[in-house]
Amino acid sequence: MEILTTVLSVSLISGGLALIIVMSEHFLNNYGECRLDINKGEKQLTVNGGSSLLASLSEHKIYLPSACGGKATCGLCKVQVLEGAGPILPTEIPYLSKEEIEQGYRLSCQVKVKTNIALLIPEELFNIRAYQTTVDRIDKLTHDIKGIRLRLPDDEEMSFKAGQYVQLHTKPYGKVKDSVFRAYSIASVPSERKEVELIIRLVPEGICTTYVHEHLSEGDPVMISGPYGDFYLRGNCSELVMIAGGSGLAPIRSIIYDVLEKGLDLKMNFFFGAVTKKDLYYLDEFAGLAARNGNFIFIPALSAPRPEDEWEGETGLITEVVDRFVENADDKEAYLCGSPGMINACLNVLGNKGFDQDKIFYDKF
Numbered sequence: 001m002e003i004l005t006t007v008l009s010v011s012l013i014s015g016g017l018a019l020i021i022v023m024s025e026h027f028l029n030n031y032g033e034c035r036l037d038i039n040k041g042e043k044q045l046t047v048n049g050g051s052s053l054l055a056s057l058s059e060h061k062i063y064l065p066s067a068c069g070g071k072a073t074c075g076l077c078k079v080q081v082l083e084g085a086g087p088i089l090p091t092e093i094p095y096l097s098k099e100e101i102e103q104g105y106r107l108s109c110q111v112k113v114k115t116n117i118a119l120l121i122p123e124e125l126f127n128i129r130a131y132q133t134t135v136d137r138i139d140k141l142t143h144d145i146k147g148i149r150l151r152l153p154d155d156e157e158m159s160f161k162a163g164q165y166v167q168l169h170t171k172p173y174g175k176v177k178d179s180v181f182r183a184y185s186i187a188s189v190p191s192e193r194k195e196v197e198l199i200i201r202l203v204p205e206g207i208c209t210t211y212v213h214e215h216l217s218e219g220d221p222v223m224i225s226g227p228y229g230d231f232y233l234r235g236n237c238s239e240l241v242m243i244a245g246g247s248g249l250a251p252i253r254s255i256i257y258d259v260l261e262k263g264l265d266l267k268m269n270f271f272f273g274a275v276t277k278k279d280l281y282y283l284d285e286f287a288g289l290a291a292r293n294g295n296f297i298f299i300p301a302l303s304a305p306r307p308e309d310e311w312e313g314e315t316g317l318i319t320e321v322v323d324r325f326v327e328n329a330d331d332k333e334a335y336l337c338g339s340p341g342m343i344n345a346c347l348n349v350l351g352n353k354g355f356d357q358d359k360i361f362y363d364k365f
């Protein structure tokens with residue numbers, strides 16, 4: 001009897017506490033309706049307070065760039081807030097320069113809408129839209145990389161610059177109860193406006209890549225938004241040095257096809273790094289392009305080829321290969337895409353060759 005009374009009392013107390021927490025959350029986080037004033041009166045939105053500025057804008061179909069889905073780890077969702085954002089959070093500081101902080105820039109995923117907010121949004125971001133696509137094809141490119149082809153609705157087209165990316169929105173699956181979104185570079189050429197191709201590497205335990213690799217099938221609907229990003233071809237030179245590792249090949253592929261299709265007078269050198277042969281893909285496609293186009297040179301390289309790879313191509317870290325092949329920075333621009341480690345190492349090598357920072361463009365992922 002004593003045990004039963006204790007169990008009952010504990011259950012009642014925990015239930016009461018849970019109720020108090022739920023009630024206080026409801027009242028404390030109920031900020032009512034708030035107004036978002038965009039570009040000094042150009043647009044006025046009414047939103048329910050309590051969500052992040054990033055989410056509140058996206059509910060009204062204004063999509064700011066974001067790669068981490070609001071976890072304050074990409075720094076892409078910056079926006080200039082004129083008033084109403086409250087004090088800056090420690091999570092924002094690593095992504096904002098001193099000048100940006102002075103000008104009121106904030107990470108929109110970290111700003112909670114609690115009151116009326118006035119902010120500035122660059123005009124070009126209003127062109128970003130959401131598209132309900134259908135998975136047209138899924139190809140297994142390597143043991144951990146898939147190529148995904150998405151078809152836009154019949155009456156819609158996406159216009160983007162080669163090198164830009166989209167955000168892919170997942171649906172809840174298994175134990176993942178919320179929808180998330182992540183950035184994926186477009187691997188197809190901009191002239192194909194009705195289809196978008198992505199190249200997605202599986203990250204162990206990764207929410208979005210597990211969804212794509214294990215829960216997505218041909219014919220399924222997928223929401224994407226875009227296009228985003230300032231990684232695209234400038235072409236103010238006569239020669240391009242392009243370096244990619246893993247799924248970093250995606251935006252470089254788009255740029256290469258764009259240059260060839262438009263017949264631009266640019267020499268292209270593409271260095272593609274992998275560890276062993278099983279990590280390489282599109283080898284035949286790029287070798288074929290190089291055979292047909294004198295202006296395009298393709299140099300795949302393996303850092304640790306296995307004997308069974310029977311690899312006769314370049315070996316070594318991709319930075320070592322670039323160091324061997326690229327003589328100088330004369331009239332060249334560099335486009336890099338891959339892991340932060342690879343990009344940082346490439347920046348060093350290219351710096352030593354004489355490349356100015358404003359001639360090097362990159363997306364780290």
Ligand SMILES: Cc1cc2nc3c(=O)[nH]c(=O)nc-3n(C[C@H](O)[C@H](O)[C@H](O)COP(=O)(O)OP(=O)(O)OC[C@H]3O[C@@H](n4cnc5c(N)ncnc54)[C@H](O)[C@@H]3O)c2cc1C
Nearest residue numbers: 067182183184185199200201203206207208209247250365
């Ligand atoms: C501009 C941009 C373009 C991108 N384009 C592509 C692309 O074309 N193809 C592509 O495959 N990816 C691309 N990414 C990376 C992509 O946005 C995701 O970060 C990645 O797919 C992981 O998402 P996830 O939800 O599966 O992992 P999460 O659930 O976000 O992460 C799970 C765990 O893995 C870690 N993690 C996250 N990303 C990586 C990673 N890349 N390597 C190792 N560990 C990681 C996290 O720290 C976390 O601990 C791009 C990123 C950016 C910023």
Ligand code: FES
Nearest residue numbers: 066070072075109
């Ligand atoms: S969305 Fe990545 S930092 Fe805000």
